[in-house]
Amino acid sequence: MAEHILLRHRDNKEISKLPTYRKGSGFSAFERAVTKLNPEEVTDIVFDSGLRGRGGAGFPTGLKWRFMDKNNWPHYVAVNADESEPGTFKDRELMESNPYQFLEGVMLCAYAVGCNDAYIYLRGEFWDLAHELDKHITKLHKEKLLGDQLFGTEYSLRIHTHLGAGAYICGEETAMLESLEGKLGQPRLRPPFPPSFGLFGKPTVVNNVETLANVPLILEKGAKWYRGFGTEKSPGTKIFSLSGNVMKPGNYELPLGTTFRELIFEHGGGLREGRSIKAIMPAGASSSLIVANDVALDTQMDYENVPNVGAMLGSASIIVIDDSVSMDWLINKTVHFFEHESCGKCTPCREGTYWMKNITERIHHGEAVWDDVLLLNDVATNIKGKCLCALGDFATEAVTSSIERFREDFETRVPQSRPKTEVKLSL
Amino acid sequence: MNHLRDQYGKEIEDVLARYPETQKRAAVMPLLYIAQREDGYVSTQDMDDIAELLAISTTDVASIVGFYTLYHDEQAGRYRIQVCNDLPCALRGADDFLDGLCDHLGVKPGETTPDGVVTVEAVMCLAACDKAPMFQVQSYDGIAYHEVQTVKSAVKLVDGWRKEKASG
Numbered sequence: 001m002a003e004h005i006l007l008r009h010r011d012n013k014e015i016s017k018l019p020t021y022r023k024g025s026g027f028s029a030f031e032r033a034v035t036k037l038n039p040e041e042v043t044d045i046v047f048d049s050g051l052r053g054r055g056g057a058g059f060p061t062g063l064k065w066r067f068m069d070k071n072n073w074p075h076y077v078a079v080n081a082d083e084s085e086p087g088t089f090k091d092r093e094l095m096e097s098n099p100y101q102f103l104e105g106v107m108l109c110a111y112a113v114g115c116n117d118a119y120i121y122l123r124g125e126f127w128d129l130a131h132e133l134d135k136h137i138t139k140l141h142k143e144k145l146l147g148d149q150l151f152g153t154e155y156s157l158r159i160h161t162h163l164g165a166g167a168y169i170c171g172e173e174t175a176m177l178e179s180l181e182g183k184l185g186q187p188r189l190r191p192p193f194p195p196s197f198g199l200f201g202k203p204t205v206v207n208n209v210e211t212l213a214n215v216p217l218i219l220e221k222g223a224k225w226y227r228g229f230g231t232e233k234s235p236g237t238k239i240f241s242l243s244g245n246v247m248k249p250g251n252y253e254l255p256l257g258t259t260f261r262e263l264i265f266e267h268g269g270g271l272r273e274g275r276s277i278k279a280i281m282p283a284g285a286s287s288s289l290i291v292a293n294d295v296a297l298d299t300q301m302d303y304e305n306v307p308n309v310g311a312m313l314g315s316a317s318i319i320v321i322d323d324s325v326s327m328d329w330l331i332n333k334t335v336h337f338f339e340h341e342s343c344g345k346c347t348p349c350r351e352g353t354y355w356m357k358n359i360t361e362r363i364h365h366g367e368a369v370w371d372d373v374l375l376l377n378d379v380a381t382n383i384k385g386k387c388l389c390a391l392g393d394f395a396t397e398a399v400t401s402s403i404e405r406f407r408e409d410f411e412t413r414v415p416q417s418r419p420k421t422e423v424k425l426s427l
Numbered sequence: 428m429n430h431l432r433d434q435y436g437k438e439i440e441d442v443l444a445r446y447p448e449t450q451k452r453a454a455v456m457p458l459l460y461i462a463q464r465e466d467g468y469v470s471t472q473d474m475d476d477i478a479e480l481l482a483i484s485t486t487d488v489a490s491i492v493g494f495y496t497l498y499h500d501e502q503a504g505r506y507r508i509q510v511c512n513d514l515p516c517a518l519r520g521a522d523d524f525l526d527g528l529c530d531h532l533g534v535k536p537g538e539t540t541p542d543g544v545v546t547v548e549a550v551m552c553l554a555a556c557d558k559a560p561m562f563q564v565q566s567y568d569g570i571a572y573h574e575v576q577t578v579k580s581a582v583k584l585v586d587g588w589r590k591e592k593a594s595g
Binding site: 083084085086087088089091092123124125126127128160162163164165166167168179180181182183184185200241242243244245249250251285317319321325330333334337340341343 | 445446447449450452453454455456457459460481483490491494495496497498513514515517518519550551552553554555556557559563569570571572
């Protein structure tokens with residue numbers, strides 16, 4: 001990309017300093033919003049831009065803001081900076097290197113939904129980052145960009161950081177709100193959704209870091225400008241976190257709709273010499289495994305096209321798998337992760353991930369029979385769709401898709417490659 | 428007698444000011460970090476103190492300590508080296524790195540070196556998948572990332588801590 005919209009520190013390193021950020025029209029969108037626009041107008045611009053949530057679900061951001069219950073106050077903004085999906089490392093770079101654009105996004109969101117206290121929930125591991133953000137926030141108070149009666153209006157805003165302490169589940173929005181309230185990070189039954197019943201029982205917008213980092217430039221340059229990037233249904237650019245068996249792993253900001261091939265081979269430098277690409281996980285460890293054939297590689301990475309090859313775009317954490325990797329090893333890794341991170345609230349997930357772990361261990365260590373593969377598939381199918389949040393489903397995606405699409409990996413791992421009983425796999 | 432209040436009164440007030448007055452419980456996580464600062468774990472006395480400060484039960488506080496992986500209820504090494512060996516890191520050699528480091532230090536994951544300086548742990552994704560092998564170091568008062576590591580660079584870090592300890 002010629003110029004970045006989000007990773008602007010790649011074009012100008014100094015943007016992480018407040019004077020530099022302000023010189024480049026930083027915080028002018030916030031000042032204009034507070035002094036000249038009413039909150040609904042800000043929301044309308046974001047709605048018109050077509051911005052969709054970058055945390056994984058792709059929900060239209062402006063619509064979420066419109067859902068805030070106007071008969072129940074105060075309103076809160078809770079920023080999801082829990083970034084814990086294996087393969088995702090974009091929010092960290094954004095907050096570290098372009099912090100003021102992110103904070104201005106938080107401020108614009110807060111103004112749009114009438115919030116006076118915004119919370120940024122960071123995973124506990126982002127300890128140093130949280131302390132840096134605290135310093136930035138203090139500077140914004142000194143420059144009167146945060147605090148009481150901003151720009152001589154009645155509007156006041158404070159931002160607080162809040163550190164988690166190591167729990168993947170807190171990236172789920174209602175578990176994050178529970179954690180922020182000082183409780184175990186366990187998901188709530190929905191509905192009610194956060195815009196009607198959120199933090200401390202009050203209407204709350206939960207947005208991902210990257211989502212909000214888009215907002216200042218959308219306000220400054222307009223919805224039409226923003227729609228000049230990406231596709232009709234997925235406007236804008238996206239930070240793709242590229243990892244795994246690729247020469248140049250890292251974050252790449254590209255228009256939504258860029259193909260897997262361009263990301264992996266042009267930007268990511270392809271694979272190691274002598275290796276070929278076997279599979280792609282486009283949404284981190286929660287992802288189904290896509291068979292990396294030409295059709296898949298030429299698929300556009302956006303919310304509407306990735307499902308055509310049997311996966312979701314999610315948070316766009318592209319894990320590249322080469323031909324040296326066997327899928328029984330891979331799912332043993334992902335299942336261990338989800339077993340560890342299951343919060344224990346819903347039985348299918350708590351027990352199911354435990355049993356999947358036992359079975360994948362057996363398969364990986366060559367101690368299984370073919371019936372075990374069928375049993376694993378059966379346990380996975382029985383977790384799916386039966387839990388309060390998506391973690392249960394996520395735990396099964398790699399399992400069922402790899403048994404379906406890379407069956408030979410399991411057949412070579414299991415001593416008796418023929419089924420002991422003729423159970424038909426319904427995949 | 429509330430040790431935490433006596434020791435960190437002003438800081439605790441600042442933490443409480445971030446949350447609505449009726450929602451003091453929200454401060455439990457920041458207060459646990461304060462409690463852990465002295466010796467790297469949360470004692471039962473700390474839990475009682477926090478419970479009193481927030482008007483919740485000690486059981487509530489203990490459940491939070493048990494649920495989240497960055498809180499500890501027993502002492503370990505002065506530094507916890509927490510190596511990510513999740514899928515993306517493992518694809519870039521994290522398992523070999525962890526094995527090499529453990530071999531060198533003569534411990535298994537989860538164990539502490541006899542001199543009490545280091546505990547090595549295998550942990551879940553740390554959002555640094557492009558910089559593997561990597562680990563974070565959790566010490567009493569913070570967490571720091573160490574990226575693009577080799578066994579050699581990690582051992583050098585440990586040697587530095589040991590020297591520090593020896594020179595008191």
